[in-house]
Amino acid sequence: MSLRYHLATLLLGKATVLPMIKGVTIAALVLAAASLADQQMSYGRYTDAALKLVREIDHSFRR
Template identity: 85%
Template sequence: MIKGMAIAALVLAAASLADQQLSYGRYTDAALALLREIERSFRR
């Protein structure tokens, strides 16, 4: 389980770095904004 979580974290980090290099982080920023909105909806 820990190995799978580590692999998932590495894949997400690599995708984020690729996004930063290729599209100046537009998709990463949009995904983080979406996650913040989802988190806020659960807190209400």
């Protein structure tokens, strides 16, 4: 299906954005819970490593 069809569907209200918002919210909550568990169990080692990796990926795209 074309981009024009998807945009028209969104603009005319035949599609809903709520499932996407729900999915993003669930993903954010799961990541927050994993980060809290990491802070409690391993003093944030894995969270720090993951954030460092994200920074390196972001830096590589900005070159």
